[in-house]
Each structure stands twice: as structure tokens, then as C-alpha cells.
Amino acid sequence: MRIESDFLVIGSGIAGLSYALQAADHGRVALVTKYDVSESATNYAQGGIASVISSEDSFDAHINDTMVAGAGICHEDVVRMVVEEGPQTIRNLIDWGVKFTTKGSSYDLTREGGHSARRILHAEDITGREIQRALVEAARNHKNITIHEHHIAIDLITSAKICNVPPCENRCLGAYVLDIKGKVVKTFSSQITLMASGGAGKVYLYTCNPDIASGDGVAMAYRAGATIANMEFMQFHPTTLFHPQGKSFLISEAVRGEGAILRRRDGTAFMEKYHKLKDLAPRDIVARAIDNEMKISGDDCVFLDITHEPADVVRNRFPNIYQTCLELGLDMTSEWLPVVPAAHYLCGGVAVNTNGETDLKALYAIGEVTFTGLHGANRLASNSLLEAAVYANRAYRHTVEAIKQLRQEAVEIPLWNSGTATNSDEMVVVSNNWDEIRRFMWNYVGIVRSDKRLARAMRRVELIQSEIEEYYWNVIITSDLIELRNIATVAQLIVACAQMRKESRGLHYTIDHPERDDVNCRHDTFIRKEF
Missing domain, CATH: 1.20.58.100 (Fumarate reductase/succinate dehydrogenase flavoprotein-like, C-terminal domain)
Structure with missing residues (x-):
């Protein structure tokens, strides 16, 4: 089966949906997603999205915080671009229907590790779920967007692979995609292919990522010939719930932003000896500190304590985390939460320029699948949703111009051929x-x-x-x-x-x-x- 479109988007988180909603005003969009369209890393993001909104904050402060967290190898031009385009990105999300939590007539801004000011917009403690809800609703209502759920991309189609008369300029032409339920491979041909397939936490035994995070986009882009960068920088979130039924449930960094303290089993607060910001140190430092404390003590976990804060404040600020923990028999208002680090965010990925363009013609990538230079050696908390949305806007503007030329370069794409393959009896x-x-x-x-x-x-x-x-x-x-x-x-x-x-x-x-x-x-x- 062959499916043709102007834009093929692989992934349905904030990056893919933000891009699709804009590109759809200029052509047909086929959006491919592995499971339900709402199943993405975005949907699980609790803390929020960082942006300079308050008059008490500044672009320079946000830039500096990002550079410090990135341990000296952030690309400063990229950092400045993303930070300065943040407020417009927030306005786009609000226009699509995202409802951020307010406090009086202003947005309720919180603070997370590594930030010098309160600049995290959030929707209670389910920010990602609210963003996902609004964008999915908008995408389903757009006549030019066709969503293909339960479809997993196999490989990118490139002209170099199918060209019979070399040399042939290598260009992305779409992707072969497996319809998981229909058990048939479909040929998606497109002028522009945009990878927004998320991260790779499932490469590790312990992760707070959803099951979809198997690094598909990075692997496909690499096999197609695109450059990959900085894959050594996998961020481990310091505080995922240590509970047999918790399934690596993430305890948002915002909990520490609101005053929670990391403690050993004997009650000793230990972060002061690792960093001057103590519990609000950057994630790499907190994760290594916890790992070291566990090795010293032999304990399976450390503990996160927010019991000194008023119970009603905790319940109102973190209703989802509170309720989930309560269902597991843990009341965070009166007892410490057992936590451990887990694989969380890939700071490297497919190398792109400031327009989300890879070095494979007609292939773009945005979101966690990419290496942009923003995060350096360690991502600053809540910069991920910001990066995804900013690059979605930039990729949209670039691709609607690039597609004008690509439409003149028609290439015949062969259908998928299974050859002599048989059903496996050795799964x-x-x-x-x-x-x-x-x-x-x-x-x-x-x-x-x-x-x-x-x-x-x-x-x-x-x-x-x-x-x-x-x-x-x-x-x-x-x-x-x-x-x-x-x-x-x-x-x-x-x-x-x-x-x-x-x-x-x-x-x-x-x-x-x-x-x-x-x-x-x-x-x-x-x-x-x-x-």
C-alpha cells in the first residue's frame, strides 16, 4: 500500500504535533505514531516548560543557567535563539488551547534544579498531559492532517538506496512503515520527512520513559546516512519512585523546587556536600550523588522528604503525584518517598542545524531525537519542551519554502518487499x-x-x-x-x-x-x- 503526502511526521509529542499543525496549512500531513496518538514522552512530562515570562527574570539569566548546566559545551548561539524565541512559543501553545496554571492574574511560575529564577510554566503537575490534550484535539480537527496510529516506522527511504544510475544525490523520500494491527508494511512517500520520534530510555534497564522510547528515530537516521552526535550524554532523572508497583513513576523535579530534601535512610540530608545549590543542583550532579550515597550505604534507594511543607499545599501543587503515590500506599505529606535515578532524557541524537535540518536532504528532525547544541553535556530542567516547540516553529518555516523545490523532483519509490522471509518460531x-x-x-x-x-x-x-x-x-x-x-x-x-x-x-x-x-x-x- 502506498500513501502519499507533502509532509510525513514521525512522532506525536509536542514536537511532531506543533510542526504538523503549522505545516498542514500548506499541504497534506501524514502523522505516524507507534501507539495511540496521545502516547508520547510529552504526555508524561510533569514539571513544565521553561520560558522567560516574569519581569523579574531575564533572557541572559536563562541563557546563563542553561550554559552552566550544560558543562561548557552548549552552543551559545543556539541557547540564545531558543531562549529568546520561548515567549512566542508559549503564545502558540496557548492559542492551540493549552491551559497553564495561573495565580491570580498571572501564570503560576515555579522553579526547578539549575534555574536561578521561577520561570517554569506548568499545568498543575500534569503539564505534558495538558499540552498533549490540546495539540491532539487541534490536530484531529485539522482537515489536512491524517493520523496513522499503531504504525511503526521501519526505515527511511532514500534516493541513494533506490537509484539505479549512480551517482545519485542522496535525499529522503519517506519511510517504510509497519501497520502493527494490520500486519502490513506501507510505503509512505513525502516531499518532506520530519522525525519527532522522541528518545531512547528503553535502551536502559531502568527508565521513567514510556515503552515507545526505543530510539527509533536516531537508529533510522543513522542507517540512512545522517550524522549523529553526543550520544554519550544520557540524562538520568534523579528521582523516580522506588516501588515494585510504581513502574518507575517519575517524581518531578518541581517537588524539590518547592522545598523537598533528599535524605539517607537515617534522615541525613546529603546534597550540601555535593553542590552549593544542594537539592536544586543540576540533574547530573544529583543523580551521581544519589548513586554514590546508595553505594556507600548499600541501600536500594534514598528518600525525598517534603513532609515539612503544609499538607494542603503539597496536595494542591502536586495532585497527580500525590494521588498516584497514595494509591501505592505512600502519603507524601506525612512520609518520605523512596527514590532512585533512572534513564530519562537523551541529550544527543540526530545532528541538525537551527532549522531542524539534517545533513540528509529533505530529512528534518526536532525534539528529543535531535542534537541541536542546546543541552551540551546536561539538559537544564524543563528546557526539553521549550526546545521541541521552538524547533517545530523553525522547521515549519524552513520546510514550507524547501518543499517548493522538492515538488519538482519526482522519484518512483518501490513498495516494500519481504522476499523469502518467513514467520519466526524463535521469538x-x-x-x-x-x-x-x-x-x-x-x-x-x-x-x-x-x-x-x-x-x-x-x-x-x-x-x-x-x-x-x-x-x-x-x-x-x-x-x-x-x-x-x-x-x-x-x-x-x-x-x-x-x-x-x-x-x-x-x-x-x-x-x-x-x-x-x-x-x-x-x-x-x-x-x-x-x-
């Missing part, structure tokens, strides 16, 4: 490899690394890659196999970039090179597939 191969990758990534390429651990991880992932490739081409494709192939590719990219960085910086900490090296280090680690 244990998929489940075993999936589990092994996530375990060795957690143990060897987690919060604390070493040269030896990285070498072990690379040996394992290379072996698994060869097994997957042999298996992949001999069986009829499934969504589980697609995701396994992608997490293996992403794992390999993370390890390869980590091996390039012979220093400790931000989210990349290695015991063999424990100091930051501003003289000899790579500013960014780039990697590209050789054909």
Missing part, C-alpha cells in the same frame, strides 16, 4: 537480546563508566548486532523486532561516543578520566555510518 531471540542489551547498558554504560566497562559493552553489542542482522532479514518483520534492532543500534552509538570522550563532563562520568578537560577534549562527538 526468544528477540526477548533475550532485548533484556541483555538493557542490562549491560545499565551496568556498564550507566551513571558511572570506565574504559573497561565500555569495551565490554561494545563487544557484547557488536555480537548481538550480528545476530539481529542475520535474524532480521530471514523473518517477517514485527514491531518487537524493529524495536530490538533500533535499541541495539542506539546502544552501539552511545558506547561509541562514550569511548571517544576521554574526560568526565556533565552526564558522562568515567573513573578512568575523572576530570573535565577543556584543553584536549572533543567539543562534540560526531558519528556517521560508512557506506
